[in-house]
Amino acid sequence: MRVAEVMTAPPLTTTTDAGVDDALALLGHHHVTSLPVVDATGRLQGLLHEVDVIRGRVPHQAPGAPSHSTPPSVVADVMAPVPARLGPDTDLATAADLLGSSSVTSLPVVDGRGHVVGVLSRSDVVGVLTAAHDRDDGLDPLVRRLLQLACRAPSVHNTQPWLWRVDGPVVELYADPARQLRVSDPDGRNLRISCGAALHHLQVAARGLGQACTVERLPSGPASTLLARVTLEPTPETPDGEAEARADLDAITARVTDRRRFTSWEVPAPRLEHLAAVGAREGCAVVPVVDEGRRHRLEELVEQARALLSQDPEVRAEQQAWVQRSAHDGVPVPATEGPATRFDDRPVVDPGGIDRADGVLVLATPTDEPLDHLRAGAALSRAWLTATTGLLSMVPLSHVVERPETRRALQDDVLGSALVPQLLVRVGWQESSRERLAPSPRRPLADVLVR
CATH class of the missing domain: 3.10.580.10 (CBS-domain)
Known part of the structure; x- marks a missing residue:
């Protein structure tokens, strides 16, 4: 071709x-x-x-x-x-x-x-190359492309904890309990945040490919593994809408998790506020942390959480099991490198990766229910795609909210107890001269389809 x-x-x-x-x-x-x-x-x-x-x-x-x-x-x-x-x-x-x-x-x-x-x-190439796979799955080519793009969503440890069921124009999203991190995520909160990001990626991809989405979240209740039911319908787009949708498709294929230290070039406050505003449209508060005192407290909590994590042999064993796990999932070794990442089990000697120039966002919700987790995932997806389009890099720091003690302190000392923290995100500029990290691997579509 x-x-x-x-x-x-x-x-x-x-x-x-x-x-x-x-x-x-x-x-x-x-x-x-x-x-x-x-x-x-x-x-x-x-x-x-x-x-x-x-x-x-x-x-x-x-x-x-x-x-x-x-x-x-x-x-x-x-x-x-x-x-x-x-x-x-x-x-x-x-x-x-x-x-x-x-x-x-x-x-x-x-x-x-x-x-x-x-x-x-890149999205042009991805659309063609991925169409060569999964041709025997019986899916409509458009739906296949939508699911391939949805599965590019970020997930904790690249576990990709989602399953999809297709019935004509209806696509259902299920949680995959077999991929839940039982030690660090016993309640499935990170699993649902990951699935919420995949659901939002599906919506974004649908718009980019000329489809409108009607989304019903938790149609069988919060205890069910059925997280969402999406009905697709063709829709005309305006030229302006098509340009924005195409930019989102490009962002889906370009987005990577790059934990390497950012440059010293500060993220301008208007850019950070814009990311917070677009993320908040998904029903989750996105709070920029700019106050010096709160930033200092936040860095203390990042280090405390990493120290606690490094001292917990079960948590360490679980996360190491997902490093270079297979050709289709897990975190590639190059993607673990960075300042004091959670994948580094050495004693804490380096500040927690939140430098003075880094932008910091906290995703938070009024309550801590499954619907809140899905909305937090959507906010993460929306902010990350917007950041990617603007050449900014984002790195989630989920370990701060995985430990009960640091999560409570984050809520009390940084958010003023008004909201429940769901995720901490670091934002900054990568060195333009660096070799770009390859996107993390993805499971074959056949592995995530429910018949």
Whole structure:
């Protein structure tokens, strides 16, 4: 298969002499994170990345913060080199390798004269390559694609604790009790948060593929393993809606859990507040922790939870059992690396990974019932996809809420006892020069289908 059969055409581009503010508006309006840059004749000159446009354009307001010079005014001054060029006749497998080895989520497609004729994104490649699998499952191709995208959701220890049952346009989501972490998650809270993220991924994928969702949560009650029933129906999309939905599809395929230390570049407060706001739309409070005193207390609790975890042989054995567990699930060894991660059982000597520049979000709910857990998972999914589109990285720190003593202290000392904490999330910028981590493996679709 060739790139021309998959690419998006005609492409959305900007020009070298365009104003940076105009290009920024174009990025935001179409919900994309990068644009090919062309000259007056349409020939490719570079790539414009959202992160390069916003860098230095949000003023620091803290006392003594460094001043910045006037930011560049035209695209030519901020565009980046193109890491790789694709032609319409490039083999799709080669294109997939190039996308996987670069930090960008899409690459321009250029004809023999150097003119940009299309754009190929990771989601384009994933959609084609995954369609080659699971063809004997009897599913409608659209539903198969939806489930493949839903199963890209984050889950605790990459346990993927979900099952799906399909009956025509109705898709049911079940918890998989066999994948519950019995020691660290005896009540199944993290399991349901993971399933809530998968449910939201399904909704996002459905919208991106032209389907409306009617969702009934806990249709058989909170004690049942049936967590949701989703009815699909085709729906027309507006051009603006299509652009946003496509950005979400790209984010699903680009999202990874990268626990490595973030850069020292602070997450601007408006960006953190935006993540909190979009996450809160899913029915879960998302609280940015910006107060110095509360941040300090939060870091103490992160370290206390990790110390308690490292001293518990049953918890340690359970989580180590999920490191490099198989080719289809568990946490790959490269994804365990980071500052004082829960997978490091050495004594605590390094601060808990919450540096001064890191953004911190707490997902919390009014009560602590199964429906709250599903909504927390949806909020995590929504905030994470939005962060990925904005080139931000997110790392859940679930161990703080797994230990009863640190969870109570988090509720009392950081949230003021008003809400029940469900998850702590670290937000920041990854080094752009680092090799990108590969997405964690996923179970074959046949393994998560209930007949």
